[in-house]
Amino acid sequence: MAPPISSNDLLRIFNRLDKNGDGLICVQELKWLLDTIGIQLTMEELESFLEKPSLDFDEFLIFYESMSKQNKGECKGGLVDEHEDEDEDVEIVYMAFKVFDVNGDGFISCEELENVLSRLELWDANRSEVDCRSMIRAYDTNLDGKLDFEEFMNMMLFTN
Missing domain, CATH: 1.10.238.10 (EF-hand)
Known part of the structure; x- marks a missing residue:
């Protein structure tokens, strides 16, 4: 992942x-x-x-x-516990989701995405709002124009 x-x-x-x-x-x-x-x-x-x-x-x-990896489980018997690894991935993604969900409503809107990316200086001010909407649209499976946690997790864990 x-x-x-x-x-x-x-x-x-x-x-x-x-x-x-x-x-x-x-x-x-x-x-x-x-x-x-x-x-x-x-x-x-x-x-x-x-x-x-x-x-x-x-x-x-x-x-x-x-x-x-601060809270990641240790290896057990020389083998990584894959369930703990998955739990840690979900926990990390949830922490990131909370950062992007600025208003705490359980969704990431285009405005919130742009706001956080701008604070991290990862958003080009010359980009149009269409770019932000297309970023969300790529993972918005229910087509509501925003990302819920599951959609955000799919975006974070299954993209390269």
């Missing part, structure tokens, strides 16, 4: 956070990103977790993977 955020998207996020172009993002920039997507950590917790003042892209990827 594909991760909720692709490596290419992670690189774009990293490059946007790296304002001075030195190939590093500092703890403050990382905290801003986490706050933006709804992950609440204190600066002290983040500094303690990272044990360094800044991250290069490879370290950023490791940080992302560790945050994504």
